[in-house]
Amino acid sequence: MNHLKADPQYLFDFFTGLYKMVFLMEVDSQGYKYMDVTTEAVRLASLPEDWKGRYLHDIYDEKISAPLISQYDAAASTGQPIFYSDQMNKLSNITEYAASALMPITDEHGHVKYIIGLTNDLSDSTSAKLLASIENIDYLTGLPSLLQVKSELSKIENKSISILYLNIDRFKLINEWLGIETTNELLKKIAKKTADTLPPESILGRIDGDEFIISITDYSEDEVRALAENILSALSAFSYKVNGVSIPVTGCIGICVSPGHPNSLITNACAAMIDAKREGRNSIRLFKKENQLQEHIDEVIMEAELHKALEEDELTVYYQPKLNTQTNEVHYEALVRWFSPVLGTVSPLKFIPVAEKTTLIQDVTKTVVRKVCQDLKKYPELCASARTSINLSAVLFEADLINRLFIDVIEAYQTDPSKIEIEITENMLMKDPIKGIEIVNHLKELGFRVVIDDFGVSYSSLNYLRNFSLDGIKIDRSFISQIDQLDSEKDISIVHFIIQLAKKLNLHVTAEGVETKEQFDILTSLGCHEIQGYYFSRPLPVEKIQSALDHFFNYIAEQEQTVLEVAVSQDISSEDKRLKEIERLNILDTPAEERFDRITRIIKENFHVPICFISIIDDQRQWFKSCIGLPEPVQTTREAPREQTLCDYVIQQKEPLIIESLAAHPEETIQAFFKMSGLQFYAGIPISSQGEIIGTLCITDYLPRTFNDHQIQMLKDYTKWVETELELYSRQS
Template sequence: MSIRRLVEFDKANSQIGQSHNQTCWTVLSVEDDTFYQQTLRLALKGLQVNGKSVELISASSAAEASLILSSRDDISVILLDVVMETDDAGLRLVDTIRSIMGNNRVRIILLTGQPGMAPHEDVMKQYDIDEYWIKTDTTEAQLRSSVTSNVRTWHYLTELYNAKRSLQMLVDASRVITSKRDIKSFTRTVLSEIAKVIGVPSEGGIVCAHHSANKSLKESEVIAVSGRFQVHQANLVQDILENPDFREKSEVLSLLEKAMLSREHCFSKGFSALYFSTEDVDKRAYMICVQTPNTLLPEHITLLKVFCENIHNGFKNLALFNRLSQLAYYDLELNAPNRNWLEREISQLDDETLSNSTLVLVDVKNYAETAVMLGKRYIRSLIHSFYEALLSEFPHASAICRIDDNQLALLFLDNGGVDSKKLARLTEKKIVIDGVQHTVLSTVGEMSLKQSVDCEASEIVTTAQIAVASTREKKLNYSNFDVKTTGEIAQRQLILHELYSAMTSTSELDIALQPKINMKNGKLIGAEALIRWLKPDGTAVPPVKFIPIAEASGLINKIDLIVLEKTITAIEALSQHGLSIPVSFNVTCGELQNDGFVEEVVNSLNSSKIDPSLLEIEITETQAMEDYTIVNPILKNLRQRGIKISIDDFGTGYSSLAHITDLAATTLKLDKSFVSKLSGEDKEAGVAVCEMVLRLANRFDFDVIAEGVESEIERLALMDIGYEIAQGFYFAKPMALPKFIDWAKKRPQ
């Protein structure tokens, strides 16, 4: 039997109740047909779900329904018509409920008498509804079953929502209290957050007291009060207990003593006594007394107990903090948080908070020069006054830290509280020292931490320092780094972090060999070892990405030694396969000047027992000539030991004939930029340079190699000029050692 036919049995009961009864499940019918409204009421009459009855309230339009839904959140199911004041009023209401009101819990059952206006498949795809029924086809049994299942779904979602909201309250409360670093502000915050968690009204109150082992409970020192206890002006617990307005003296004292003796939280009607001990750290105990007008519900007690775990940790951490933080986490000159403190604070932030945070670095200019010229006392006074000025000017900053002698950092956990204009004015800040006005000049960098969620705290701070250094190098005073800039810096930091890990791996960093070929007969006469980085996931990192970072960070020296070791291993392996050819590898000027480098090379050669002439070191022309007086004696030392020396990228640097004549090298490598001209429009210029380098090499008895040969045209042009040896993609790309050996065995011998 259809619902429409039910009206014939009871037309008299037309008034639908509108009262809000929390003992019932509330269903809202949105329908402009009063006849059908009556039908629905009859169909749901007497329906019970989980022992509670269903109450049906009605709205005759989408607009009326919006008003009802905005004023109450206990509606579990909506029976919604599509066509009302407009043809799509019902569908528009769905969007309003889901997108504007943000109500994703209420279940929506679409009921239509005109299915052609809203095709089933289209509506189910486009709108967040739970069921779709055609009025004339819907039976009473179907409706009651559908409402029952959707009420239960709403109930489960609501329980989950409330639990999530309670959990969020605890998370927020815990985060707030853990940010406090002195006992007064910590306990005041604890009282405030307890009131939020369990809902302590104004007529209630909370008091926190510190209890010493050598004093009675009444003599415990009151640290913080809230609510009704604020009027007592109490210094000790007995001041509250003896106040004439406080009539529950004996009850509260008994409960507090019980908690103190049992060392546990205790609860009674209207009062809770919370006990916290840090005796293992500082021989202290704390009592919190909470008064509520009504007895706490079990769920409130559960929430409070969970929160008390965080409060206990807060008291204990505070005690430990007070003992150790002055040394570990504070700058002694300013009594301000230091870099360790800042990194710890950042590491404790959840992802959402971190992504909404901003880190500002203020780099005081000419710090070292000022300290030398005016003395330590003056520079200490300057930094101290500057720090005090920041504290006064930026009270909303979560922290103001000294992370280096001349660097202060401001951490804002809410981007909305950052005043960029005020920050920019810090580049020229006037302060007063001993009654005299001074101007502090600084470089300021403001950096959003949105792109730093997956980074370590130390990397975040280092990234900010790099960003400020970049600002300073560009001769700017203030920069607000955007997402792209900080993302690029963070990416470089990530590469650096991964490179550190790769240094300890035996497989991530390896070499590839590119052959050097005699162009006249095609024979293999040597190879160059090139660094390669293959991450564990199979991703290859191009040298152009990590070599500059390695050079900037100082890791390039260690990479040079890794390449040295792997090059000698490759020479040994080639010799075992009858391929006795020299292999070259690149060395930076910094590593070449390292006192232990030559010794490292000699020891490696002695351990391997390979012929020194099979090892060749390549250094760029620019490096060789810039530090000629230092580098050339080192090259001579290596040459005397039988090791070959190549000058890489020749023709692009700062060579002079005076240096060339005395340069301790065996080979000049013609830079590929000149080789490429041989196949381009500027061929004549390319030929001229190539001829000049060849004449220079012949004049001073250097071998010469053309690098970067990529075409037959370039090969033929080089041979016409008189070049014999070359390397480049035309002959072969760099290959891993096993593949190189297989390739080399097939070459003309």
């Protein structure tokens, strides 16, 4: 760099127009002498009134002057500008630093005669001009700011404008994991990669932090969406490492297409982006309805009212009973309700998502836990043997929040944690399985029961459940709502499959959304442990629960009494009633059906037996609705004389019959079956319909085998499936 040669006073006057703090120092053999200083510099540098003509080392003590002199020495010896940062000498309660530059001025012989010192406190007019010039540019990426993008959009005429609003997912976490410097480098790369994907004459701007705005012209809706997909695909090329694990960059994009003023296009695209983020990473949403903006305005109003509602204790808790189909025990689910004097009755489906976007969900949850604890203490006769379920929001799936919102509250009310059941969702577990295992174990250690709510609507896999110490699952209502319809075979099969596998994993099964007696009967026949829904009871205030339960159980008792009275009035024999039930089903001599054959195939494979069959037994014969492995003559005629079958024993005794070795059985009549058929093992479970034993579900083998209680229970559970299919058949025929 050439040495600076000019009139020192001219340069001082020039820089005075730019900076508040300017020093003109003469260099001689004694040091650095103050020749001219701006008024603001005198004040901010705490110079004395007689500063002019004095040397730097005379004015300040050595502690202050020595560092300054070393910087001036460097400028004087090299003849090059020196840049440094140092503590300011102004009198203040806090330590302040400033960046400074020393500009050496040489004579015609190249000797440094003067030094101009500049400190980065700009003059007011210069600051205003500089800010006016840089407010349109993002300092990090060099992209236009939002203000500049709006200015450019206002100049576009006779073209349709489309706005894409890009948000980088998990930006706060990225910042925490990588640090500001590394994150800034990543943002610059993202900006460049995004720019490379855009068509000519596009506008790309950075709004703030993790948000970018893109404008394109004369693109169709499909073309804009395709561009958005390309942008997200390009972003996925980047990743960042946390603890050695490479995590991809993802984003969400909201789109708004003309017509509209640039301001409204940007606002609507932002609203669409927020909706996209609700759907999850790498989502794209197109703004189509003007009422989307109104929805966001409504959310702001609702958030304010909810905040007030929590302060004024407007939230209350209703309880929906859950009935154990085997023991008639009753448990409850706590459901929050909000009756707002301003908004009226507000559905949880509306205000819970709003609360989850803020910390208000913590206050809502704490309120629910507190009110449940109060009700458990106030109504001990109702809750003595009952558990109460409380839903845990996904945003609260953290050990410290659980401790604060649950444990601290129940300890304050001296509530037994075993009285509380925590309902979580599949997504909460599968989003981070390792963390899910830790949180579930933490809840279990605290004494809570833990169940999966809305099971089947997301990952729909019982296989992963073996990794979690769960107590049960709640089958989502979407599977229950159709099982009482004529074409419900598939739904029943799914529900039955879920129940059977859950039982294998020792999980308690609850069906929610049960609204009809037919649904109740089917679920009971399938072996579902517990039902919840309007058929049993709607959600109620705690003080109304007992009367609702009394009404339901009285209704059931009346129904049973009516059935008993009808049976007595008919005065027919047990065998006649059994045969009438077979006649009602109208199942005899019907063609083979896949739904029954599917059951026998599954059982044969699960038990590894050569023979499995479903049979109906009337007064003279055993007729096979489905059979696998029976001798050819029987498969052809599909029947055998009643007296020649072991299944007749099941009909007569009305209970399962298990014979592990026919040849070794003490009764000669049983041994005769072995000699006649060569079969050694027999397991038969009675099939019931409307309380009557109408047939059997059987497995047999040519070799003896042991059969434990678990296997017997499995066969009983399959029998429930058969009974359900028979009832469906009768309603369809």
